[in-house]
């Protein structure tokens with residue numbers, strides 16, 4: 562079988578359409594928004610000595626970020642980056658600079674953002690310092706930037722279940738009061754299948770029956786990581802999930818149960834999950850009517866924020882306007898905000914479609 566692949570130019574008008582769409586981000590790690598510049602300035606402010614082998618300049622570091630061999634190679638840098646974050650203000654500054662940037666440059670409407678408390682509590686930082694800093698940025702973003710926000714606490718799957726349970730206990734107050742809107746699961750996927758964390762997921766649900774559940778799966782792991790997240794962790798969303806394409810039965814299930822996959826196109830290329838964006842199975846997902854959103858994952862490490870990911874998908878797939886409308890509609894419906902907020906975004910979407918339908922025929 563021969564595959565010809567066409568490059569689709571992203572015109573200025575197309576770009577402004579993609580920017581104007583009321584986009585929802587469901588897969589961004591706040592620690593993954595740590596730009597090299599902020600990393601070096603926080604290291605200085607906090608007197609943190611970076612490891613000897615760590616690149617010494619912004620240019621060198623950016624260059625190294627262009628050459629990740631896989632997920633683990635990236636994670637090694639990501640966890641070193643985390644080490645410059647100490648005070649509540651550091652966490653606030655990190656999240657605020659992300660919210661401000663995506664509100665202004667990208668036209669982001671709604672952000673459901675991950676954070677990894679264990680990468681901070683392991684260094685002796687109190688979990689409330691992390692959560693209060695991030696939460697303060699969320700409140701300010703809602704008020705001053707008009708974007709709605711949710712925080713998703715992730716457990717690190719390379720650490721044992723017991724460490725996860727301990728983290729849940731430390732975060733109890735914020736799980737109960739709703740500041741933590743959902744639970745997620747991230748870090749090295751493959752030797753750590755979802756079933757290892759079933760107890761953690763059950764515990765969080767017991768503390769707050771209203772809480773939402775998601776987990777990374779099917780990024781490097783196979784399709785069973787996706788189905789087992791649904792069956793054993795009771796998640797209603799799966800992060801990445803691109804390897805779902807290996808099972809037709811699973812694709813049908815995702816469509817039927819309206820399970821959203823939070824796909825991260827540029828991340829998939831930078832971590833060599835796929836060699837080219839056009840290999841990401843978006844057309845299969847569309848064909849099976851599997852809902853997905855497009856996301857940035859760790860934008861400071863992968864060279865692009867959410868709008869860059871939309872543009873990259875446009876350039877590789879050349880989707881027509883009705884397909885973009887469907888992608889954004891599915892992103893809104895799959896969000897964990899209340900119905901009134903969804904209605905606002907749907908109204909905004911209708912306005913944008915109307916405005917651009919004649920411009921982009």
Ligand SMILES: Nc1ncnc2[nH]cnc12
Pocket residue numbers: 590593632639747748749750777780828858859
């Ligand atoms: N893409 C990703 N997969 C797993 N763990 C992560 N932590 C940050 N980004 C991640």
Ligand SMILES: [Zn+2]
Pocket residue numbers: 588590747777800858
């Ligand atoms: Zn991720």
